[in-house]
Amino acid sequence: MRARNRSRIAGTLGRAYLAMILLFLYAPILVMAAMSFNASEFYQLPFEFSTTWYERMAGNDAILRAAARSIWIAMVVTAIATALGTASAVALWRYDFWGKRVLQVLLFPPIAIPWLITGTAMLIFFFGVGIGRGTPAVIIGHVALALPYVIVVVTARLATFERVLEEAARSLGASPWLATQAVMLPWIAPGVIAGALFAFAVSFDQFVISYFLSEPGDSTLPVLIYTAIRKGFTPEINAISTIIIAFSMVVMLIAARFTSFGGER
Amino acid sequence: MAEAGHLARTDRLRAAGLLAPAYLWLTVAVFLPLSAMAFFSIITDVPFGDTEWRVTAENYAAFLESPTYARLLWKSVLLGVKVTALCVLIGFPCAWVLAKMIRGRSREALFLLVILPFWSNSLVRIFSWAIVLRGNGVLDKAVNAVWPWNVEVNLLFSEWAIVIGLVHSYLPYVILTAYLALQAIDDSLIEAARSLGAKWWTILWRVVLPLSSSGLIAGAVLVFVPVVGSFMEPRILGGRMGTYYGTVIEDQFVAVFNWPLGAALSFILLAVVLAILAVSAPVLRKART
Amino acid sequence: MSEVRVENLSKSYGSACALDAVSLRFPDGGFFGLLGPSGSGKTTLLRAIAGFVEPDAGQVLICDRPVVDVPVEAREIGMVFQNYALFPNMSVSENVAFGLRVRRVPTVEAKARVAEVLELVQLGPLGDRRPHELSGGQRQRVAMARAIVTRPSVLLLDEPLSALDKALRVDMQIELKRIQREVGITTIFVTHDQEEALTLSDRIGILKGGRLIREGRPEEVYSDPGDVFTARFLGEANVLEGRAVDGALELAGGTRVARPADGATMIAVRPEHLSVSRDRPEIASALRADLRQRIFAGAMGTCVLHWEGQQLKAVARHEEFADLPESGPVWISWCDRHARGLRAE
Numbered sequence: 001m002r003a004r005n006r007s008r009i010a011g012t013l014g015r016a017y018l019a020m021i022l023l024f025l026y027a028p029i030l031v032m033a034a035m036s037f038n039a040s041e042f043y044q045l046p047f048e049f050s051t052t053w054y055e056r057m058a059g060n061d062a063i064l065r066a067a068a069r070s071i072w073i074a075m076v077v078t079a080i081a082t083a084l085g086t087a088s089a090v091a092l093w094r095y096d097f098w099g100k101r102v103l104q105v106l107l108f109p110p111i112a113i114p115w116l117i118t119g120t121a122m123l124i125f126f127f128g129v130g131i132g133r134g135t136p137a138v139i140i141g142h143v144a145l146a147l148p149y150v151i152v153v154v155t156a157r158l159a160t161f162e163r164v165l166e167e168a169a170r171s172l173g174a175s176p177w178l179a180t181q182a183v184m185l186p187w188i189a190p191g192v193i194a195g196a197l198f199a200f201a202v203s204f205d206q207f208v209i210s211y212f213l214s215e216p217g218d219s220t221l222p223v224l225i226y227t228a229i230r231k232g233f234t235p236e237i238n239a240i241s242t243i244i245i246a247f248s249m250v251v252m253l254i255a256a257r258f259t260s261f262g263g264e265r
Numbered sequence: 266m267a268e269a270g271h272l273a274r275t276d277r278l279r280a281a282g283l284l285a286p287a288y289l290w291l292t293v294a295v296f297l298p299l300s301a302m303a304f305f306s307i308i309t310d311v312p313f314g315d316t317e318w319r320v321t322a323e324n325y326a327a328f329l330e331s332p333t334y335a336r337l338l339w340k341s342v343l344l345g346v347k348v349t350a351l352c353v354l355i356g357f358p359c360a361w362v363l364a365k366m367i368r369g370r371s372r373e374a375l376f377l378l379v380i381l382p383f384w385s386n387s388l389v390r391i392f393s394w395a396i397v398l399r400g401n402g403v404l405d406k407a408v409n410a411v412w413p414w415n416v417e418v419n420l421l422f423s424e425w426a427i428v429i430g431l432v433h434s435y436l437p438y439v440i441l442t443a444y445l446a447l448q449a450i451d452d453s454l455i456e457a458a459r460s461l462g463a464k465w466w467t468i469l470w471r472v473v474l475p476l477s478s479s480g481l482i483a484g485a486v487l488v489f490v491p492v493v494g495s496f497m498e499p500r501i502l503g504g505r506m507g508t509y510y511g512t513v514i515e516d517q518f519v520a521v522f523n524w525p526l527g528a529a530l531s532f533i534l535l536a537v538v539l540a541i542l543a544v545s546a547p548v549l550r551k552a553r554t
Numbered sequence: 555m556s557e558v559r560v561e562n563l564s565k566s567y568g569s570a571c572a573l574d575a576v577s578l579r580f581p582d583g584g585f586f587g588l589l590g591p592s593g594s595g596k597t598t599l600l601r602a603i604a605g606f607v608e609p610d611a612g613q614v615l616i617c618d619r620p621v622v623d624v625p626v627e628a629r630e631i632g633m634v635f636q637n638y639a640l641f642p643n644m645s646v647s648e649n650v651a652f653g654l655r656v657r658r659v660p661t662v663e664a665k666a667r668v669a670e671v672l673e674l675v676q677l678g679p680l681g682d683r684r685p686h687e688l689s690g691g692q693r694q695r696v697a698m699a700r701a702i703v704t705r706p707s708v709l710l711l712d713e714p715l716s717a718l719d720k721a722l723r724v725d726m727q728i729e730l731k732r733i734q735r736e737v738g739i740t741t742i743f744v745t746h747d748q749e750e751a752l753t754l755s756d757r758i759g760i761l762k763g764g765r766l767i768r769e770g771r772p773e774e775v776y777s778d779p780g781d782v783f784t785a786r787f788l789g790e791a792n793v794l795e796g797r798a799v800d801g802a803l804e805l806a807g808g809t810r811v812a813r814p815a816d817g818a819t820m821i822a823v824r825p826e827h828l829s830v831s832r833d834r835p836e837i838a839s840a841l842r843a844d845l846r847q848r849i850f851a852g853a854m855g856t857c858v859l860h861w862e863g864q865q866l867k868a869v870a871r872h873e874e875f876a877d878l879p880e881s882g883p884v885w886i887s888w889c890d891r892h893a894r895g896l897r898a899e
Contacts, residue, residue: 014362018375021359021440025382025433031403032393084287091283095276103288110295112487112542114494116511117302117531118295120518124305124528125298127313144294147287167606168639170626172653172704179627182652186643205386207497212518222388229392229501238396241389252384256377 029245036238053235062224063240070204070221073135077142077203082196084143085150086188092151093158107148115208118145123212134215141209146199153198157191190258197255201248299535305528324529334513334530341510342537344424345493348431352488353481355432356439361473363440364447365455376444383437391501394430395421398502422504430502431492439484446480447473486545490538510534556617556707556740557582558603563612565598565764572598573609574764580708580742580757585734587755587772588744591787595764596744597712603742604710605629617707627656632701632739633710637717638693640685646672646696647681653704671703674733690718694726702737709734711743715750727753748788752776760784781897785822792823792866793896806862811839811893818895827892828868830857831885832878840887848875859886 039050057063092100110118119141126137161184169179207222214223221244228237305311306325310318328334363376382390397403398420405418420426450473458468474481496511503509514534517527558580565573572595580586588596601607603614605626614621621629632653640649647668654664672678675695685693694714701709714730715723731754734741745751751758752772760768760775760783768775768784779785782793796803796811796819803813803821814821834840843861855872858865868886878884 011366014366017358018362018367021355021436022378025379025436028393028397028433029382029385029390031397032389035396080290084290087283088287091280095280097277097280103284106288106291106296109299110291112490113299113535113538114491114511116494116496116514117535117538118298120514120527120531121298121302122294123518124524125301127311128301140290140294144291147291151287162637162639164635164637164639165641167626168633168635168641168700169652170606171604171631171633171710172700173627173630173656174652175625175627178656183641183643201384205384205388207386207388211497222386225392226388226497226501229395237392241386241392245385245389248385249381252381253377 032238033242033245036235036242038235041235053239056234057236057239060236063221063236066219066221066224067240069135069218073139073142073220074200074203076139077146078196078200080139081143081146081150081199081203082192085147085195085199086154086192088147089151089154089158090184093155107151110145111148115145115206119209119212122209126213133213134218137213138210138220141213142203142206145206145209146202149198149202150195153195154188154191157188157194161187194255194258197251197258201251201255204251205244205248302528302531305525306532307529308525311524324526325533327526328529328533334510337508337510337513338533338537341493341495344427344431344495344509345489347428348435348492349485349489351428351432352436352439353485356436356484357443357481360440360443360447364444365452380437380441382433383441387434388497390434391430391498394426394433395501398426398429421502422506424503424506426502427499427507430498431495434498435488435492438487439481442480442484442487443477446477449480450476482545486541490541493537494534557615558617558708558740558742559615560599560603561613561615563599563602563609563614565595565602565607565609571764573602573612575612576761576764576766577612578759578766578769580740582740583738584756585731585741585754586743587751587758588742588761589748589751589758589788590746590761592746593763594761596746596761598764599761600710600712600742600744603708604631604633630704630707631710632704632706632708634694634697634701634712634714636713638685638697640693640696640700642685644685645681646677646683646685646688649685649696650681650700650703652700657704667703668699671699674736675699675729691722691726694718695729698730698733702733702739707740709737709739709741711741713745714743716745716747723750730754752788760787762787778894779822779896780894782820782822785894785896790825790867790869792825792828793820794823794864794893795820805841807841809839809841812890814893814895816895818897820896820898821893822896823888823893825856825867825869827888828866829887830859830868830870830875830878831887834885835887837887839890840885843884843886845878845881845884848878848880857884859884861886 034047036053037049037051039048039052092104122137122141123133126132126140131137131140165183165187166176166179169183170176174182205222206220207226210220210223211226214220219227221240225237225241228234307320307322308318309321309323310316312318359379363372363379367375399405402419402421404420408418409415420429454472454476455468458472463471494511496509496515499507499509499512500515501507510530511534514527514530517523517530521527560576560578563573563576564571574595576595576599578599588599590596598607602609603616605621605624609622612622616629616631641652644652650668650671651664654667659667668681669678672681675698677692677695677699680688680692685696688696694717697714711730715726718726727750743754755772757770758772758775759766762783768780775784776788779788779791785791785793794805796805798804798813798817798819799810801813802810803819804810811821813819829835830845841861843859843866845857846860847858849856849858850872853872854869855875857868857875857878859868860866866886
């Protein structure tokens, strides 16, 4: 009797704790979303519903241009990182060769080194070789950050692929390339899609690298927001932030559907 | 029957063809820039156009001569320690609840819910804390609504604000790694310990922590490293309080334009980060398997 | 004529020798079982014939055509893999049609051939299912259909029944044999299950440590194993060692038995050929042994005996052991023709 009571109390406490964590994680985001619908420019309470800030945002050329640029850059980055990353993941999975461990370890610096260091290093190097600041530099930087994510996600999916299926296809007369195309690619497709979504999210949300590499007046959305916040923010920034956060969460939810991310199915 | 080590010529060519684009890209975008930064950190002036420059150790000397840099680096490391400790203390029990106390479909949904914010824009999330924490802001109003005495809660532009914002940013990392480690512990191990008469703290100390330590350490490193190099969070949430090692580096590149000094400061930070990664590498490698 | 031959085939992985100059002929239309313990090289041999393993030396000939330099996909083989390796992203029909699609067989003809072969393996109505919706036995049939629909010169089976449970395995053995007879295709299969090999094969080959140590018709190999390893590996055997004395074989304890014609000093007696009796039989070479245990196993019974520090086994219909004591001293004997001479390994 006592034991059962105790485990019920533990269960309730556990759930309460989890609820508190979720409150901590989501409260600021919800507050910001709510404030984007508040009429007051200085976040004054009581709350008064208004869509003014969304209307203002829709008329703000700088925000719209930055948003368009961010999306466009993210799409280019996604295409390049997904193609290069998938090719590498397949090669690392299929072939055993000297130095393979080194190549795998080399994927970690872009993730593990603080972006402040990577970003400033890129700035120095790109200036030195004449690429300079601007959209091409931002794309080169974003792809480098997204690549390891794509490779890790696709590799995880490849680990569940049975090599013997390709052998079966070849025993039935398919050339190695046809065997890959007919059997392996359909199998890893969900992993590739998830990798692409991760790459998109990495690029779309990336601030630090973009901050150092974009040309003033020609910046991505996060850089624009940062500048606006430091200059003293307006609720228009609230509106666009709410849209960004909703958008990236949706992208990640879709990505989660394509991976077994988060444990057993 | 893998034939490790000896690949046929054609296979070698294929492997190289598939790997070269990605690794060339990483070389151009990450490894060459880091080398360029190493070079920059030992010269007097930016070597573009016809500026005069020579090799020097001045930039590193500057770090040693002025106590400010070392003090700020120490401040940043302390910030990293505080944030990491809080993340572990808050995140581990949360991962425990998720991994061991919740069953079935709701677990997966809750887990996703916990790590979802991590994948949304960190800048925007920090900004949302600025709205919550400012004087006369939401937290102020909320506290005054339940607290009978009138208090003024204004946490913005304090170290507390920075710590709260950073913990919020990186907590999901620790929960993720700790959850994966805890999930790998077979429930029967805990049951076996209980059947042998162990109390819950004995089980935690002798069974659960040793088995999940690699995951926890991995999570801690993943929090500590970026926090030491953070500059955006201190700027937004710390205001005048928010001068850290990261913001000084940022200034060298976007305000003062002393790139060689910025490069040297970055390199010192990189050395600190690499030292931490090197020390934790054996544990990290274990955690990945 | 679709005979398969391997000549002096060798393959080693580092210092481990998987195949050591194996030469073997797989007759046209026959069902050939390759048998051996794990690590004996049987799978390597099969994969070398398929083309997944490149031999260090030697040649593989399919229909008299040397194929060592021919890639897998051009060898015209059919193969059934251990876990069937059905393509999870394709339906049963698409799986079976894969080989035809690769060969650009016109759609109408391909459809007819798929239907025909699914009928042959008794899976007619299941063409639209996905592999994960099938039972183990059904998957096995799909794998079989997929392998033979392209009318290959040779069918290779890699432990085809090992993933099935025992009852189903026996059914599938019969089924496999029926399909093979109907198609009349040269078939080579690998197994570690000696019973399965004896049931299915026209001929068997026994491999050990990368070398072919015995080859022949199953009855022939079983009744005259030729060496200690084969005798023990294929069924059970009581192996007795003695020394030659005056044209006879003197066993431990001094009893003399007939010496095999080939002059060997080791003999094998199958458990079913060993008679056990309470009283001394009228054979001079009967041995005195100690009955340790009697095991009842349905129709058959087993006696576990001890003789001169060695354990022996006798198997017979249960009734034949009826008048034996539970344990204690008994007499054992056998007919001279059932004692086969063995070479040492």
